[in-house]
Amino acid sequence: MRETVLTVAGLKVTYGKKEILRGVDFTVARGEVVTLLGANGSGKSSSLNAITGFVKPVGGSVTLEGTDIAGLPPHRTFAHGVVQVSQARDIFPDMAVEDNLRLGALLRREVRAADELERVYSYFPRLKERRRQHARTLSGGEQQMLAVGRALMSRPKIMLLDEPSGGLSPQFVNEVAEIMLKLKGDGVPMLIVEQNLHLAFAAADRFIILRDGEILEGGRVDALPENHEDIVRTIYL
Ligand SMILES: Nc1ncnc2c1ncn2[C@@H]1O[C@H](COP(=O)(O)OP(=O)(O)OP(=O)(O)O)[C@@H](O)[C@H]1O
Numbered sequence: 001m002r003e004t005v006l007t008v009a010g011l012k013v014t015y016g017k018k019e020i021l022r023g024v025d026f027t028v029a030r031g032e033v034v035t036l037l038g039a040n041g042s043g044k045s046s047s048l049n050a051i052t053g054f055v056k057p058v059g060g061s062v063t064l065e066g067t068d069i070a071g072l073p074p075h076r077t078f079a080h081g082v083v084q085v086s087q088a089r090d091i092f093p094d095m096a097v098e099d100n101l102r103l104g105a106l107l108r109r110e111v112r113a114a115d116e117l118e119r120v121y122s123y124f125p126r127l128k129e130r131r132r133q134h135a136r137t138l139s140g141g142e143q144q145m146l147a148v149g150r151a152l153m154s155r156p157k158i159m160l161l162d163e164p165s166g167g168l169s170p171q172f173v174n175e176v177a178e179i180m181l182k183l184k185g186d187g188v189p190m191l192i193v194e195q196n197l198h199l200a201f202a203a204a205d206r207f208i209i210l211r212d213g214e215i216l217e218g219g220r221v222d223a224l225p226e227n228h229e230d231i232v233r234t235i236y237l
Helices: 044-052 074-080 099-104 113-125 127-130 142-154 170-183 197-203 228-235
Strands: 004-015 019-027 033-037 059-064 082-085 158-163 190-193 206-211 213-222
Touching: 019 044, 019 059, 019 213, 033 044, 033 197, 044 074, 044 082, 044 158, 044 190, 059 074, 074 082, 082 142, 099 113, 099 142, 113 127, 113 142, 113 190, 127 142, 142 158, 170 190, 170 197, 190 197, 206 228
Parallel strands: 033 190, 033 206, 082 158, 158 190
Antiparallel strands: 004 019, 004 059, 206 213
């Protein structure tokens, strides 16, 4: 059994009176990639945001390597080693690629930016070639690389990815799949929310299906049949 990195137990989120997460439980082990699936509005992004601290849960616990981080604000969960890459790819368009990357190492005291830059550039040589360019001059796929690269700069204990394929053309979706496989090969634990099942299953070891803020089903990706029709039906019907 691999050691558990993240344990989410009984996680509850409400917006006003509306219950969005009604007690969600799951774990992510060291080196494991888990994908969180579900129809629109089932609570996938809310789960990530409640772990990172963008949304404060009203119940339950979030434990990172034995430390309860539930309810901490994002800069504190980040300092503990949780990093989220969001759909909006919130990079700074008018800053150079390298300056965007360096921001990723701030707030993580144990991390040396120079070492991490070399590591990120070895992942993404294209970012090294473009390190002096403004981030806005990068292609969509390269901007996604930059967002992931910046997240890696903090040497995260776990990386949360919200729709890494969001808004990208099919050509770039393949690039994102390659990035995720590289990270997985390097043992970075990941929790991925992704509508594109092909992409989600390309990297994930396990899947979890949310419906109306509860876990409906889960299992190992390698135990799924070749065509995913049943899963699609479970998710959307
Ligand atoms: N800040 C907010 N205030 C009020 N309601 C919200 C807020 N954020 C999300 N919701 C609602 O909570 C529910 C769950 O949203 P969430 O974004 O977690 O779902 P999701 O599974 O990620 O959906 P999608 O695939 O559409 O992004 C939705 O009904 C959404 O409208």
